[in-house]
Amino acid sequence: MAGILWSNDKEKGLMESVLGREALDFLHWFASNNVLSEFVAPGGDLGAQQGLFKIVEGSDWTYAIYWQVSKAKSGKSALVWGDGQCKEPKGSDVNGDNGSVNQMSVGVNQMKKWVLHRLHACFGGSDDDNVTHKLDSVSDVDMFYLTSMYYAYPFDKPSTPSQSFNSSRTIWASDTKSCLEQYQSRSFLAKAAGFQTLVFVPLKTGLVEIGSVKSITEDQHIIQLVRSLLGGVHAVQSKVAPKIFGRELSLGAAKSGPISISFAPKVEDAAGFTSDSFELQGLGASQVYGSSSNGYHSDDGEARLFPQADDQKPRKRGRKPANGREEPMNHVEAERQRREKLNQRFYALRAVVPNISKMDKASLLADAITCITDLQTKIRLLEAEKDITCDNQNNHASIDIIESRERPEDTVIQVSCPLEGHPVAGVIKALREHQIMEPKSDVSITENGEVLHTFSVQTKPGEAEELKDKLVAALGN
């Protein structure tokens, strides 16, 4: 009955009518397990804010969200709300059609605000920064956008965003159907808002989600724009679609763009697969993909999906006439299935192993082995690197208190830390290069949590401008 997000069934029903069943379940699970509070709020990067603004402003995009990678103390990582930008789509009215603010829409509006208020409170927001107070009425786009703020995508659970990030593949869904599919648990809200296009652009430190109420076909320029605005130095290379045996794998949807994902590929469950579903992690068209190399299926007769020139060279296919006993026939069938399963695993392996040298099975295994070992060393190196920089940072932070001697009314604390890594190291080095050998500075803390270093250096008249240029050049901004 009573949950965290609701206190009785009536409230639950109300929330469900606004958010949809799946979103409510999702958020309720989050709230119950305190998932969101595990992750540190990345603290809005101004660059991200500006970049998202540029994407949404003056374009057909309705909103843009930057999901950032965040790591919890528990070691789990997730994509959490980093920043966002949203606008009301042109030509749409806030309260549905025609602007007739009737009784019902007012009631709906009140419900939305109540739900948002509830969410805000449950996820640990204080009352005064509640954005709903400022909103006169809440549109469906607002509802979607504001609800998304409480979302997060842990990497240990499969989801479209995490998958896009992991594979570093852009996902572009430009028709209502596949678009809503990708929205997954947010699809109810997305449907209400009328989104027709959804794009996930993976970046180095997270990904950008952009959506539109219009249908926008895939455009590499927009992807590049997103990357250049938010991706640092667009270091995420745009991988070409993986091909296997020369054939493109993404046969699922129209265009070459969106990768349609079916999370529980229950196809041909009858064939006796165990519950593990490798054959197809995010690669459209399971039937074709999962089939054996010369496309025929064991059970059903709907086979021969490969372009094999119908009924030409049937070889010795087709079940044997079951000669004599039926015991060995079953055996043959079982063996067939075993082989097929193995082959499917081989295909799945081919899909995940990069740099496949030859299409040979043995070579594939060899490549897989080198791949694994390479990845392992890469991880070890990255971790070592991380630890080293951590140590350095700790060294920076590990400050020796040299002196703390008491005098009648005040205390002097001397703290020394290495120059290397100190925020003003660049300034000091630049000053030193300018023959200013003993730069001293006062340090004070501003009210907005910044440290202010004030250097006072002696310069010859006219030299100051040059010094300033040098400093700017030395600091690289």
Place this chain on the structure above:
Amino acid sequence: MAGILWSNDKEKGLMESVLGREALDFLHWFASNNVLSEFVAPGGDLGAQQGLFKIVEGSDWTYAIYWQVSKAKSGKSALVWGDGQCKEPKGSDVNGDNGSVNQMSVGVNQMKKWVLHRLHACFGGSDDDNVTHKLDSVSDVDMFYLTSMYYAYPFDKPSTPSQSFNSSRTIWASDTKSCLEQYQSRSFLAKAAGFQTLVFVPLKTGLVEIGSVKSITEDQHIIQLVRSLLGGVHAVQSKVAPKIFGRELSLGAAKSGPISISFAPKVEDAAGFTSDSFELQGLGASQVYGSSSNGYHSDDGEARLFPQADDQKPRKRGRKPANGREEPMNHVEAERQRREKLNQRFYALRAVVPNISKMDKASLLADAITCITDLQTKIRLLEAEKDITCDNQNNHASIDIIESRERPEDTVIQVSCPLEGHPVAGVIKALREHQIMEPKSDVSITENGEVLHTFSVQTKPGEAEELKDKLVAALGN
């Protein structure tokens, strides 16, 4: 003729007689390709120095070296000399036997010093910090130790240290033979120094090599000691020896300890393997390991290494009587080899995939797939994390020059940077918690390149001591 390390053949010969052929080649290759200068010198950590000292001092160990992971700008990583500790083994004399300093040993000594001098010069050391000046005579242990300083182990080349680090497995060689094997290109020097035990202990940020002129059997306590002294918080879990089908894999040498490595497992090359050698990466006893699941070999009759109760149940093994044509006979043989190769790959895959759920081939492939995807996401996350911290650090370094206004004789430069990540952030926070809201500090630079923050805060009498404790506690040291 003329190289970087020598100017003529005579010099080359002299160096070779001191260093040995392989070490000379190794170092010459380094010097020629400027490998060492690529990597940043990690800058001696005092903790490491002390730890190594504690290991060597008062024990049977002759020396200890900390090899640290270092990353070049090119992206290549290597284990480079981090720090070291060395002592003259007890009971040994510096100049070989009996202390009779004859003409020859004096000459040898001169040669050693000349070689060290040469190495020192070639690897970019200045003349004044040349340690050979301080040494009266150079023992073989010294020679080994000082030469090792110019070593490095890039991860793209196979070597015992890099392999130990990668697999995070301790390597312990306690007999002269395997010991010298592990020394690889340093074996000539190691032999001269008389080392009988060599141990590599992998850590998070590198590894520790310890050696002794005595034969020391494997001792988990020493490994733990090394880890606790140098491994941060011994986060490198000591993996148990991998088992396959319940049998231990390390059959190579005596005891359960050392992993004997043969870098080009040329065994059964005759069987028609291609040059790729997966079947055995650092897992002793290639013959047993590489064989098919019920140990028989295709070509040679030296088979049946598995405990299979000799000549019991030969099944239908043994080549068929070659009935009729000999063509298909060749075919079956080829097929046999293909199968065997595939099986070997499967075995090799089993060796590198962690968390093997079932011994099934299909399950193995499934595990391999999840393994690869998991590793890939792990890498993506680590890299994202790295980038985020890099961004943060850059933000710390990216300082806005707020003001630089010129006055008659001096210039005021105001630099602001975020409090978060600032070295004195901890101090300031601690002070704030003590209701000292506006801590100001002078900053000056000491002559040894450190930044000195001097805080002057008002305290009530007797409060200073408490404040000091709080600060120490807040800074965690």
Place this chain on the structure above:
DNA sequence: AGGAACACGTGATAC
């Protein structure tokens, strides 16, 4: 040819 790679049916084996 003639090797390489694969799928297939079959017998054996372990639980």
Place this chain on the structure above:
DNA sequence: TGTATCACGTGTTCC
């Protein structure tokens, strides 16, 4: 007794 997996020889296809 069925239900797995596995290895083997064979037929076939593609260079």
